[in-house]
Amino acid sequence: SAGSLQELLHVDIKVLMAGSTLRKVKSRSWKKQRHFRLLEDGLTIWYKSRWAGKGHSTFSVTELEMVREGHQSEVLLSIAEEFPAALCFTLVFHGRQGNLDLVAESPEEAQAWIQGVRKLIHRAQTMDEKERLDQWVWDWFQKADKNKDGKMNFKEVRKLLKMMNIEMNEEHAFHLFTMADKSGTGSLEIEQFVHFYKILTQRDEVWKVFQDYSGDGEKLMLEELDNFLRIEQQTGERSAQHAQELIERYEPSETGAMTLDGFQMYLCSQDGSIFKPEHQGLYQDMSQPLSHYFISSSHNTYLLEDQLRGHSSLEAYIKALKRGCRCVEVDSWDGNDGEPVVYHGHTLTSKILFRDIMSTLKEYAFKASDFPVILSLENHCGVEQQTVMAQHLRQILGDTLLTTLVDGQVPLQLPSPQVKIYAVGTDSFSLLLVYIPTFILYLCACRLNAHLLIASGHLIPTNSSKEKEKCGAENCPMASFALFSPLLQKSKSKLSRELSDLVVYCKSVHFHGFEHSRLHAKCYEMSSFSESKAKKLAKESGRDFVQYNTRQLSRIYPSGFRTDSSNYNPQDMWSVGCQIVALNFQTAGLEMDLNDGLFRQNNCCGYVLKPEFMTDGNAQFSPEKPDERQGYRPLRLSIQVISGQQLPKVNQKEGSIVDPLVRVEIYGVPQDQAKDETSHINNNGFNPVWNETLNFVITTPELALVRFVVEDYDKASRNDFIGQFTLPFKCIQAGYRHIHLLSRDGTAIPPSSLFVNISISELS
Template sequence: SRILLQDTSAVPTSPWTHFVMMAGSTLRKVKSRSWKKQRHFRLLEDGMTIWYKSRWAGKGHSTFSVTEVEAVREGHQSEVLLSIAEEFPADLCFTLVFHGRQGNLDLVADSPEEAQAWIQGVRKLIHKVQTMDEKERLDQWVWDWFQKADKNKDGKMNFKEVRKLLKMMNVDMNEDHALHLFTMADKSESGSLEIEQFVHFYKILTQRDEVWKVFQDYSGDGEKLMLEELENFLMMGQQEGERSAQLAQELIDSYEPSESGAMSLDGFQKYLCSQEGSIFKPEQRDLHQDMSQPLSHYFISSSHNTYLLEDQLRGQSSLEAYIQALKRGCRCVEVDCWDGSDGEPIVYHGHTLTSKILFKDVISTVKEYAFKASDFPVILSLENHCGVEQQTIMAEHLSQILGDMLLTTVLDGQVPQQLPSPQELKGKILLKAKKIGGLEDCIDETLTDEVSDEEEANGDAESPSAEDPPAESLTENDKVKPRKSKSKLSKELSDLVLYCKSVHFHGFEQARLHGKCYEMSSFSESKAKRLAKEAGTDFVQYNTRQLSRIYPSGLRTDSSNYNPQDMWNVGCQIVALNFQTAGLEMDLSDGLFRQNGGCGYVLKPDFMRDGNTQFSPEKPEERPDYKPLRLSIQVISGQQLPKVNQKEGSIVDPLVRVEIYGVPQDQAKEETSHINNNGFNPVWNETLNFILHTPELTLVRFVVEDYDKASRNDFIGQFTLPFTCIQAGYRHIHLLSKDGTPIPPSSIFVNISISELT
């Protein structure tokens, strides 16, 4: 295959490799076939920052941290490098892939040896970053800041430089207090701090009174937590229940630097800042759900217009967009297919200026990346605009490229009464498209070669121009009226469609009486929203047996997204979002699918899997096992929030908002007041309260913003998770950037209590 992600595991590097990177190399930075420019790259002394500049750019230069790099691909493994493959051999080429939505960096070295030095060297550094613990990450962060601020590179900082650095780090503190701390840290009384002294200064600066107070509440002598005291804290403060005794010993072993058998304040703070002390239940992060139920019983991570990196009018179609979606655990990708001029089907957003890519390249890319993030099945949602001839070519490419990965026969030779499970379909790729006849015909081998008028009329191509009329208002005549351009389906392509046959939706009654479990319909967002409001219970019942796919309105030319929660509330499985567009809607999707090992499948609550369910999201209190809960969140403090405005004197005025997404009655938002000029260690100590009527469907989003009284607040960071994954007690919420990547060491410290409503 033409595109393949290399493993980023540890690679032994020679001293020569390190020498090459420190000394620097002139590499070609390539953006297109015509844009290839030489840049000088080198690794800075901190061993974590890569610096580069043009020879002719005077003082201008750029830097990026190795922490931003996700992987190194070797050879012609990007579209840009593939396009210049004839000019530069594979052993000179490599690609740095960045986290999140940042574009890749395609580079060409002068010799294979030089390329290898950078490939091996950067991989080694990525491995180092991936294996750091919280303390090492924090030390690295402090070291990075010291390097940035040490302008004359003498390894020392005087008080004036330290004050400037504090501003850069989002701290606006009283000058006398800062000088007092500086003097305490300046043990040598030289008037400047070396890196070790600066780390000491930073530690005094970041001493956290709010953590010390919690520690004091449970410590007998105020110096340490004995084993029983720590157990008591875990039982009372963290609501850990019976496992508190075993956990106490494990935490002392893991986080306590001393051999005393007790926990010091330092070890206590380390635990609270770790993944175990985070808001997300560790056991829910792993794959833990029952994966043996029918596909219709799961929410499935799904992408719309997967081929786009930007908007759908002018954006670039790219194989990279498929790679990014699949690596994020997406399990349903969309492929818009059109006739290519040279007989090869192409993929792009039809009738627009988006660029075009080859169908066969998309399929090769899907093959390589389908099961990197998850073993569970991938659904290829075909939006088929091709004539019969090129449909047959598509069928050939699917069969030849995917081979055994493509599911081509029903699992046990029987017409299914319910859909197979993710477990049974592990490692398989399924095709969602129109089909001639049904599975019954396939098994009988009695296929006609042409799509009937009715089949054609019932197809569900997503038309961005017109909204479907309500299904219930269609007359029998409307339902079977053929479209003017009667096209045919290729038998070869039709035969590859098994469990995801696209059909038009004719109302819930029709589906209940005549629907087959392998038939699925697509709904525009507005139609789905209307059906959810008018016939919520019917929609939930329908989705226990059949799959439904929801797609964004054709009016969203900027590739914006709708709120997926409305669709999950009625059990829709394939709620397709524009993965390329960051924001609230993708935060919710990432939040829902963060659980269960990030495998892209989340089991629906039991009341959404029962075919006779009477659940309605509009009336949650009518559920037989209705048990509302109270969620109380004390927002205590924030830590090292990033600056929003890079202007030298600006410091953020942060506030925290908690947003609840769920059934209509549960939608709510509450926020703290803002703290003036402190992004470093703001303290709120404010409590926000919520009532949850359907906690099983609730997502909780924590947002931190920079308050602005004159205009809209600026976004600082967020974290979203399912309510069912929240750990009660004193917890840290590790914030993510707008595009979903971590921004260590930024966090919010909260105390959470959950109780039944009495």
């Protein structure tokens, strides 16, 4: 680790290690000087106030996602007149953690930090498994070496074991210590500490699997590794070639075979992960109508916190879009100076400008995914500021905003996520196929007051013959939009024609029932349902709801009573084929774990193709009666939970050690909802071993999600969350696999993992 850092020691890194005084900025009025420097491990950034005595803070480069240069945050924009862009930069953290806005004393110092931190982030992101492990061991050595003499005595080692979440018999610990202390000095230097760590982390459960396939107990020859991959990992015909690739990738020795070290490294790598590698990239057919996809969707996207007093922020849109969100919500209200503002109306949430959100969308909408973004616009503005909104939409989004039908024809079905626009090349006059990532504007019904939501068609205030003449086609969808509802007419609300004209494929209509929709609805008509209404329809008319969603888009939103921005279970809505299941992305927990889990596949593009029985208009699938569908084939899922590795501490008190248990939860159609858990292991978060098997029957594998949760058992109160990982059942790889755990926030917590053996079979 130290050696690889030496390679990086170029001028920028040297500036970081020497340290700089930077202004930490939280608001226009809060700008305070802090001394920042990179510690010797090359991974930890330390900072403190020059006047704060011994108090200091640290964070790891691994927590950082990127560095933004200049005034690229709301806070830095607010002080742009005071500090030029050349002095400013923003450190962006993974997950929901707030950004760090900084101002340097000179442009040269700012550039040194910008370029230096970018190099460190790149290094952290491109480390292989061995480098990550070396770095992790180095970090522990640094933490344990309290007096910074480059050595560690037994007293420091005992403290280290507590820090590493392991309770160990003192006599046994001292025995391991003396085995590692080759020089007999009563202390360990870094190389000896690495040896101590290897003794400490010897994994009998991996050694036993290795022994089952190794002829001499020392190594796996190519044929032996091939046998393991075919029999245990079920890799099929390509196992021989795959075995050779794995030896080349993970085996540290040059023997042409795989030793125990290489075998363990393979099992802990992405190749040994539970997630099928072929499902990580873009593997689904993206040419079907939009109604055939689940679409990652956000509710109240502008909020970072709760919807009563929370902070509205452009950062919330950036974070949602970077997570692959493809439907964002904008609640617009009249602003004081003629500029529409966005916030949660009639509450104490802060306000942001509508135009700034459009600029943010223009910049970030297509960085994580090339596929369409649906803008769900909840309009509370008067006609004048609606026109301003329309101008911003057109001027800021420009060509990326879809304002006409894709092929000029009245659609019989919705366009696909691969929205195509044809153009004639001016040089060759040949027909060119040009793909332009496109926004689709969905205009939601307006709110008459704080309590009454009208969900009715109101996009064109007339469908008179004159309007049809203007439109130029008797059956054009733009000429057949519904009149205002009676309630809306009573309120004498008016819609700006400029804004209404931007709605092309997602016309908001009131839901009159499944039979009415079957007979009269158009594919471009879309209804919004509250979570309670959708849940009721799913329970009472699941088959009809599935059919409805083969043709049209439906959007589900959380109850207005969720003032804390909590979420409902999205699986209930996905099980009837609802596409736009909107969640509060700012709120961590089970519901967002499920959303992240479903959309983790297909290159995290925000679109997941529904199973065929939910897209075929003739299929008769009911989530309440899964056994009645054609092709019904339930599967048995057997999970042997073998062990855990380096689980994070929940309670940071020095003597606190976790008592971990593993729970597996299945989410899918009602019949598949299930959970089971292991017993808990006392005082061992470092290398707990369970060797317990949990069994499940999955009736509808295509819709099932599997969530692995690790908790700290507490007999007196509720268990504490340690980590989780959620993925679609169809993305699970059988065999001996590691599950790399995520924090409550959905970010990685390496090297924390579970080691499992998974078997999937048909019910006999």
